[in-house]
Ligand SMILES: Nc1ncnc2c1ncn2[C@@H]1O[C@H](COP(=O)(O)OP(=O)(O)O)[C@@H](O)[C@H]1O
């Protein structure tokens with residue numbers, strides 16, 4: 307790395323170095339430090355795609371922890387010397403390659419359409435003694451310059467020193483197969499004479515046991531995506547693969563079984579049967595499921611076994627939502643889909659409901675996909691998928707998700 311010489315730097319360069327230091331000062335966990343830096347690196351180099359890869363000392367593999375792109379490469383990994391990432395982490399030296407050359411290196415996650423720019427820049431995140439990972443940037447209209455490479459090297463050195471100083475350690479993912487894979491999903495609606503594209507090609511993998519939050523402004527297509535994954539809406543184009551089975555064009559029977567056995571739904575409106583007790587609302591679903599849990603057990607999981615005999619009118623909004631969570635849970639679904647489950651609730655009640663969602667995620671290990679427009683709620687997720695205008699704009703890993711009780715808005 308070249309020495310830091312302020313005379314060689316343009317204003318942009320100095321500004322970014324400064325911002326990296328500012329952001330790192332406020333970062334109190336690894337994920338936070340990485341995601342703050344990645345945003346700056348992408349914006350500062352006008353790259354519309356970027357990722358940070360961290361070395362897992364145990365396996366020797368370098369794993370994508372933070373991705374700023376429409377493609378979900380999070381969790382992808384490269385062995386020592388494998389692909390551009392593996393090479394740079396091994397050598398500790400930056401490289402600029404033509405996009406097609408990197409594609410030929412066949413590195414998982416970055417050998418795909420992800421590389422759209424003219425060149426790809428890969429810079430190690432290293433102290434003088436040790437390389438902890440690397441930064442990969444692409445999707446820029448013009449080739450990366452030496453100046454940008456130097457700027458990124460300096461920023462990444464500051465990041466590496468900060469990681470070392472603060473004693474941040476990287477806890478990697480296990481090797482795992484996705485439970486649900488969404489590929490190239492497009493949804494169009496006819497609006498008058500005109501076709502409106504609501505989802506514009508969404509790719510997403512959801513892994514067993516994780517809590518994924520889809521975050522986005524109202525109208526960006528969150529519910530549409532959730533409903534397609536839940537088999538409640540048909541997509542115009544694309545694929546949904548569930549546990550290796552193609553559910554893109556299911557028969558009526560497959561669809562019914564899928565909705566009944568596989569998926570538990572939680573909506574903003576609780577949709578409880580008004581003339582059935584809390585217990586009966588849950589039991590009603592348990593009866594039609596193949597392998598349900600005990601309805602009282604489901605009520606106990608949401609902390610409402612004492613209210614089993616109450617009719618919905620005798621319950622508060624938060625309690626009704628918890629009953630609807632018990633109802634989703636009782637059939638032992640592979641995945642729970644929650645669409646803005648707390649949008650109709652006040653803050654205190656929302657936290658109680660989110661705590662229940664956290665509990666079933668952690669203790670029951672149920673896979674949960676939750677949609678919200680509230681960025682604070684995203685902080686409790688294992689991964690945050692940002693949806694903007696029908697496309698995924700970024701996917702972030704929260705290496706240390708917040709407790710529901712620590713969320714504030
Ligand atoms: N059945 C439908 N027919 C026409 N347009 C629809 C339909 N469902 C949703 N839309 C439109 O698609 C867009 C995205 O909707 P939605 O997925 O509900 O967004 P979000 O959940 O992010 O608020 C909105 O503009 C909405 O009006």
Ligand SMILES: [Mg+2]
Pocket residue numbers: 528529530645646
């Ligand atoms: Mg919605």
